[in-house]
Amino acid sequence: MPVIPVPCHETDLPAQQNQAQEDARFPRSDEHQSRAAGDQGQARKRPQAIDGLTEKALAFSADDRVKERRAFQSLLSARCKSSDRSVMVLSRPNGLTRARLGIAVPKKQVRLAVNRNRLKRRVREFFRRHKPKLAGFDMLVIVRKPACELTGIQFHDLLEFHWARIARCREF
Secondary structure, three states: OOOOOOOOOHHHOOOOOOHHHOOOOOOHHHOOOOOOOOOOOOOOOOOOEEOOEEOOOOOOOHHHEOOOHHHHHHHHOOOEEEEOOOEEEEEEEOOOOOOEEEEEOOOOOOOOHHHHHHHHHHHHHHHHHHHHHHOOEEEEEEEOHHHHHOOHHHHHHHHHHHHHHHHHHHHO
């Protein structure tokens, strides 16, 4: 059998493309006839409001974060807290018209960054959905290692339980 040389460098490739290979993926005979050229279909409509709130009101912006060290320290000394072996939630009035959230997932507790980030995303999503009910309070959520073993629904239910306990604490 003769050996066929295979091009291995850019200099071995032709500079111009063959015009016959314009759209070789689908031959024209198999093309869908009812669609016009370039028609991508209608864009899906996104929901504009949930329970009368706009999407922007439910977003998690920089103003919704507890950023200052002093605010974190005051939350750590908060009297209103709820905890179990997976999560600890601390709350304190902030004197503002909006709720703010701080999240702590210690590296010693949750070793992999993938798991830490997943837990933080879940907490942020839960906070974002419940933000109108929490207005006027700062919340600090400390997540521990056993939370990694929970499914998304179990973690959501756990946060729901702690949010309800914090809400009762705030009424006194």
